[in-house]
């Protein structure tokens with residue numbers, strides 16, 4: 001087993017990230033070690049429930065927990081404020097009190113919305129993250145960002161709320177579709193870009209999903225460890241943590257432009273990382289050849305580098321203008337110096353002007 005510990009003494013928070021093939025079979029015992037409570041609500045989505053819901057429910061019941069399953073529709077469109085009343089009603093119906101536990105069993109959508117429910121219900125109850133998509137295992141289950149989207153933009157309502165433990169079983173990735181596996185690889189590649197050139201190089205040697213799966217425990221552990229290191233230095237996203245947003249300024253704008261349909265988070269972030277790096281290389285802010293390296297690794301892992309229809313950029317830029325990480329109308333964009341190192345730059349939306357195809361955005 002790989003075990004990492006996230007320590008945030010200023011927030012009086014400390015939690016373990018456990019990574020082991022087959023760990024889902026021991027989930028009842030893991031949760032039982034964390035709490036004296038007897039009630040657990042498992043929040044999941046229909047897909048994940050169909051594969052793993054019954055087994056998780058049974059294991060928790062075997063440990064004496066009274067278990068309620070809250071099963072949501074899969075997909076980004078579930079991550080909205082309008083879902084919250086339904087979730088809160090189900091938590092009340094299940095009789096969950098302040099000393100009980102919410103288990104988030106699913107991908108990043110479930111982790112974010114169940115985490116937001118845990119942060120708000122009764123002003124906060126314990127949360128255990130059991131991420132089941134690659135993206136959730138390498139990124140969203142760690143670091144405490146929870147929340148929901150608004151039509152105006154991604155993750156515009158939420159909070160920082162840390163789990164009491166993150167339980168990662170890489171074996172569950174076997175049932176993930178290729179599309180969502182690629183989504184997770186976008187965030188994996190992001191870590192190589194902003195933090196670790198050797199890690200990036202190792203991704204260039206793993207040419208297929210099967211090859212990635214041979215190294216999966218190590219890959220997940222490396223990503224979680226980078227995120228741990230960043231979050232421990234800047235929990236509230238005021239400085240260093242913004243590096244984890246590489247590719248997201250444009251990526252989030254693309255997702256919002258498409259109303260959170262048609263393009264998923266990792267694919268949008270892949271386009272954001274490649275497009276931004278092309279622009280910053282043209283402006284001599286990034287070492288020549290970096291965009292090529294990035295496009296190569298994205299292609300290898302079945303990810304796009306650009307929008308199929310470049311005419312939509314004009315309209316996407318109106319969402320970039322609304323990005324939440326602004327200070328005095330200045331955007332924070334994360335640019336690579338070269339593969340493995342990055343820095344935050346303050347700029348305005350005109351940084352993206354080369355994407356315009358004539359006319360003004362509105």
Ligand SMILES: NC(=O)c1ccc[n+]([C@@H]2O[C@H](COP(=O)([O-])OP(=O)(O)OC[C@H]3O[C@@H](n4cnc5c(N)ncnc54)[C@H](O)[C@@H]3O)[C@@H](O)[C@H]2O)c1
Pocket residue numbers: 045046047048051074075076079106107108109110112132133134135136139140141142143144145146154155172173174175176177180183184265266
């Ligand atoms: N909080 C954070 O720090 C953070 C970080 C990165 C991304 N995110 C958020 O995460 C979300 C994307 O997460 P995602 O890509 O996991 O999407 P997702 O939760 O929609 O999961 C992707 C799909 O895979 C299915 N699925 C999940 N695990 C499965 C499994 N083991 N087997 C079969 N199917 C499975 C789900 O049902 C869903 O259809 C976005 O909302 C993004 O904004 C949050």
Ligand SMILES: O=C(O)C(=O)C[C@@H](O)[C@H](O)[C@H](O)COP(=O)(O)O
Pocket residue numbers: 139143145154155187237241242244245248
């Ligand atoms: O944890 C972080 O910090 C990140 O930026 C990780 C991102 O991959 C993730 O998509 C996150 O949800 C973005 O946060 P936001 O604050 O830009 O909405």
Ligand SMILES: [Zn+2]
Pocket residue numbers: 139187248265269
């Ligand atoms: Zn992301």
